[in-house]
Amino acid sequence: MRTQIGMLVVATSIIQLANGFFGTFVSLRVAIESFDVPGLVLSAYFAGFTFGAFRCNTIIERIGHIRAYAAFAGLVAVAVAMMPLLIGSLAWVVLRAIVGFGCAGLFVTTESWLTAKAQPSERGRVFSIYMVGTFLALALGQLLIIRADIKAAAPFNVIVALFAVALTMVTSARAEPPRVGPEAVLPYGVLARAAPIAVTGCALSGLVGGAFYSLVPAWMQNQGTPRETIALFMLVAVLGGFAFQIPVGRLSDRFDRCIVVAFLGLGFAGTAVVMVFLPRNLAAILPAAVLLGGFMSTLYPVCVAHAHDRMPADRVVAVSGRLILVSGIGSVLGPLIGADLMARFGIDGVFYFMAAAVLLLALVAGFGSLITRPPTQVEAPFAILTPQAGPLAHDPFDPLDGPSHLNDPR
Helix, strand or coil: CHHHHHHHHHHHHHHHHHHHHHHHHHHHHHHHHCCCCHHHHHHHHHHHHHHHHHHHHHHHHHHCHHHHHHHHHHHHHHHHHHCCCCCCHHHHHHHHHHHHHHHHHHHHHHHHHHHHHCCCCCHHHHHHHHHHHHHHHHHHHHHHHHHCCCCCCHHHHHHHHHHHHHHHHHHHCCCCCCCCCCCCCCCCCHHHHHCHHHHHHHHHHHHHHHHHHHHHHHHHHHCCCCHHHHHHHHHHHHHHHHHHHHHHHHHHHHCCHHHHHHHHHHHHHHHHHHHHHCCCCHHHHHHHHHHHHHHHHHHHHHHHHHHHHHCCHHHHHHHHHHHHHHHHHHHHHHHHHHHHHHHHHCHHHHHHHHHHHHHHHHHHHHHHHHHCCCCCCCCCCCCCCCCCCCCCCCCCCCCCCCCCCCCCCC
């Protein structure tokens, strides 16, 4: 069992290594290609990811975890391999959406597998290891940019190779996949009425994250920033998000989560505005990148924990899936709106846009903490999360000690 879990963790870390590299690489390549609709190309991944998080459970239930993993990984590999052969706005929109769909399927397959197979007493430790591997791989993926030839086809081949390695590891291992169970139904509108701040926060978190990770590298390249500096900036932002998880999690477990969301929003908005006026040198922007990544990456998990505080425990999986859908919609809109603003006002317009969006969240959360009654059920603990998967299937034959979080510490 431990070998099986370890294999899944390593394979997903390899996929995240490819993802960390691919996200920044595509942003830089789109800037070079001068596409007519760069925002649409960049947001297509999030659109595919959102649709995949919404639909891939049906595929997993129909064909099983191992075959679903192979299908999703193969889909991503084919789409990535086709991108250097079909260079154009429309083709890349379609291919990026396919990549997003496949990645959503891979993460849902992996995380549902881990949730079902890990013993309840070990689940927290398993997902902690999983998240450490995820964050480190995403960070290391930024370093690959330093030596990549952005104009060549070689980076696409590297990404295909990494996905192929992960696919080979999972499909060749001796592993018994979990059995899938029925999903709880959550009517639309119920979650928004019960936890409006959580829903708003997840949407704006996706909006801001999609704009930041898609547009900032492209803008830096257009300004003639050395590729090493771009890679370092994105690396520091990812590591800042990792560093903030535990301290912010402890704060959110001790104090009103709405207050914590408000402070995170104020911190991000203030840092984004300060970024506009900072000199463009490493000594000034790297500390700001740490803060931006930290505040941005912790908004989503705090909002998810707040939503679970307000909803019945038997709907934990459905709630998490709905929040991922909301965040995904925000991630689609972020690059679209941000690209238009960047064309008109430069990167300053993007930072002001992100600051305004999160400042609105801070005001709503602060006001909500004054008028909202505390939850009646036991509060759900904070878990390290990134909005990157959909509803998880549980093995009904495993001795679970109760419903567990979607992407527990994802």
